[in-house]
Amino acid sequence: MKFSTEELIEGIQSGNKRLIAKAITLVESKKAEHRIQAEELLKRIMPLTGKSVRVGVTGVPGAGKSTFIENFGRLAIAHGKKVAVLAIDPSSSINKGSILGDKTRMEELAKEENAFIRPSPSSGFLGGVANTTFETMMICEAAGYDYILIETVGVGQSEVLVADITDVFLFLKIIGGGDELQGIKRGIMEMVDLIFINKVDQDNLQKAKNTRLELKRALDFIPPKEKGWKIPVLLGSALHNEGLEAIYDSVAEFIDLKKKSGRFNEVRTHQAEKRFEYWVQEYILALMKKNNSVEEAYATHKKNASEMISNPSTEAKLFVEKFLTKGNNI
Numbered sequence: 001m002k003f004s005t006e007e008l009i010e011g012i013q014s015g016n017k018r019l020i021a022k023a024i025t026l027v028e029s030k031k032a033e034h035r036i037q038a039e040e041l042l043k044r045i046m047p048l049t050g051k052s053v054r055v056g057v058t059g060v061p062g063a064g065k066s067t068f069i070e071n072f073g074r075l076a077i078a079h080g081k082k083v084a085v086l087a088i089d090p091s092s093s094i095n096k097g098s099i100l101g102d103k104t105r106m107e108e109l110a111k112e113e114n115a116f117i118r119p120s121p122s123s124g125f126l127g128g129v130a131n132t133t134f135e136t137m138m139i140c141e142a143a144g145y146d147y148i149l150i151e152t153v154g155v156g157q158s159e160v161l162v163a164d165i166t167d168v169f170l171f172l173k174i175i176g177g178g179d180e181l182q183g184i185k186r187g188i189m190e191m192v193d194l195i196f197i198n199k200v201d202q203d204n205l206q207k208a209k210n211t212r213l214e215l216k217r218a219l220d221f222i223p224p225k226e227k228g229w230k231i232p233v234l235l236g237s238a239l240h241n242e243g244l245e246a247i248y249d250s251v252a253e254f255i256d257l258k259k260k261s262g263r264f265n266e267v268r269t270h271q272a273e274k275r276f277e278y279w280v281q282e283y284i285l286a287l288m289k290k291n292n293s294v295e296e297a298y299a300t301h302k303k304n305a306s307e308m309i310s311n312p313s314t315e316a317k318l319f320v321e322k323f324l325t326k327g328n329n330i
Helices: 005-014 017-028 032-048 065-078 133-142 159-165 186-191 205-220 244-261 263-290 292-306 312-324
Strands: 053-059 083-089 115-121 147-151 168-173 194-197 233-235
Touching: 005 017, 005 032, 005 133, 017 032, 017 115, 017 133, 032 133, 053 065, 053 159, 053 244, 065 083, 065 115, 065 147, 065 244, 083 133, 115 133, 133 147, 133 159, 159 263, 168 244, 194 205, 194 244, 205 233, 233 244, 244 263, 263 292, 292 312
Parallel strands: 053 147, 053 168, 083 115, 083 147, 168 194, 194 233
Antiparallel strands: none
């Protein structure tokens, strides 16, 4: 059943989870007719957005991201908050399919009236998020969710891009992998706002404390992202609800610091600008590909690049200059 923009907006504002999900599906669609309606929808809900706390949760596979988000979300609800979870599942590079199993892994949170969980495929988009995660957040904010928790696909080379759409970037760490700092990219460490060493119990407590010390030493060599904020490295167990209250308090303290310094709105503005730049590139490429002569030139330059006849960056420059220089219309 197709819903009008009015019906979707009404559903979003009333907290109708079915219509919120329909609105997100519309925004995720690549169909031209859906894109037109999605743009109208997003434009009209913009005055309702911007009041949530956006938290990105990242960590290696097995770090316990889903368990952490489920129990942190339940804790936030116990504090009187409404929580939306955007769980990004990695897509197959072959058929673009995705398991989307996060909702089944968060059974208890899914039962909560004040929780909304939306699993979405990354569809090959880099940065640990899906290409419409930012727009999905707007819908959840318009629906009145106080906390939006984004579970990324797992730490990778470009995972830090999730920091470009969130207010708080939380890194989950587990111990027991040999050199505890091995594999942690400097880029991740430069972007984190909070670190939570998860799955800590009596058997590995001393090792967890040693890991915390190593992480703190490593952070001493990295310039602070926010003036006046010393990144907390906290210990606990999401499974047993240990340490989550400290994380909740730290998130609130960090947001309060950013708001008092004026950095909160400044960062939000910068994030919106980055989304603008991303969509400009997407729309330009889509428009250019609609033109037959452009499509042929695109295929030729791409072939030259793939066969290493010429440097890929040179071919890209030649292609863009051919059609975007003054006097050329696409």
